[in-house]
Amino acid sequence: MRPSNQLNNWFNHIKQNNTGALITMMNKLILIAAVSNDGSIGNDNGLLFKIRDDMRNFRETTIGNHVIMGRKTWESLGRIPLPKRFNHIVTNNSNLQACKTVSVANLNKTLANIKIMGTYSDLNVYVIGGGEIYNQTIDLADELIITHVDSNKTGDVKFPTIDMNKWIEEVGCRKYIQQDQWNECSATIKHYIKLRK
Numbered sequence: 283m284r285p286s287n288q289l290n291n292w293f294n295h296i297k298q299n300n301t302g303a304l305i306t307m308m309n310k311l312i313l314i315a316a317v318s319n320d321g322s323i324g325n326d327n328g329l330l331f332k333i334r335d336d337m338r339n340f341r342e343t344t345i346g347n348h349v350i351m352g353r354k355t356w357e358s359l360g361r362i363p364l365p366k367r368f369n370h371i372v373t374n375n376s377n378l379q380a381c382k383t384v385s386v387a388n389l390n391k392t393l394a395n396i397k398i399m400g401t402y403s404d405l406n407v408y409v410i411g412g413g414e415i416y417n418q419t420i421d422l423a424d425e426l427i428i429t430h431v432d433s434n435k436t437g438d439v440k441f442p443t444i445d446m447n448k449w450i451e452e453v454g455c456r457k458y459i460q461q462d463q464w465n466e467c468s469a470t471i472k473h474y475i476k477l478r479k
């Protein structure tokens with residue numbers, strides 16, 4: 283069974299046994315990403331763009347909450363935890379060394395650990411990349427926060443296709459970023475909400 287199917291089964295199992303409770307405990311699961319015109323998010327294990335106002339929005343949005351990232355994204359950040367957030371690194375390598383304040387586990391275990399911690403809090407859970415982790419969590423997510431960067435740069439990692447039969451843009455949430463000396467491209471930040479059928 284593919285890991286994403288296993289994850290879906292696990293997630294549905296929890297939902298069936300605890301209708302509504304998981305969402306309350308975990309609050310929302312939100313994917314946050316900056317995406318170029320062709321859906322690229324990174325190249326050579328680095329970001330494609332430098333957009334200061336998007337970084338500020340990312341910081342302000344995620345601070346005080348959980349952030350989940352893949353092992354490669356963790357390495358791209360220089361193996362330094364994002365301050366003032368609960369950092370969770372997803373890996374299959376049980377020997378991966380990180381500082382004590384960071385949790386290290388596979389994706390299922392990471393989500394289960396956050397659920398247990400969530401019993402005592404109502405923090406949001408932000409999936410902050412990269413491509414592999416976005417791919418495996420988009421079907422579980424409640425919201426997407428996507429910075430659509432006006433750039434034709436292409437990379438070796440892409441964000442999964444956003445199926446507009448499943449998502450709707452939240453009205454009144456758009457933010458616009460102008461290109462200037464600090465923002466290498468203009469961009470639009472949009473919030474999408476999962477359509478519940």
Ligand SMILES: NC(=O)c1ccc[n+]([C@@H]2O[C@H](COP(=O)([O-])OP(=O)(O)OC[C@H]3O[C@@H](n4cnc5c(N)ncnc54)[C@H](OP(=O)(O)O)[C@@H]3O)[C@@H](O)[C@H]2O)c1
Nearest residue numbers: 315316324327328352353354355373374389411412413414
């Ligand atoms: N534009 C943006 O918003 C944005 C945001 C974040 C990252 N990025 C970019 O995205 C790129 C990195 O993305 P990526 O897809 O190559 O890597 P990634 O998703 O960051 O990490 C992949 C790694 O995560 C681990 N992993 C994946 N699924 C797992 C599972 N179910 N259980 C346990 N471990 C699992 C594996 O680590 P092990 O090999 O250790 O087992 C895998 O090699 C970089 O270029 C980065 O700059 C862009």
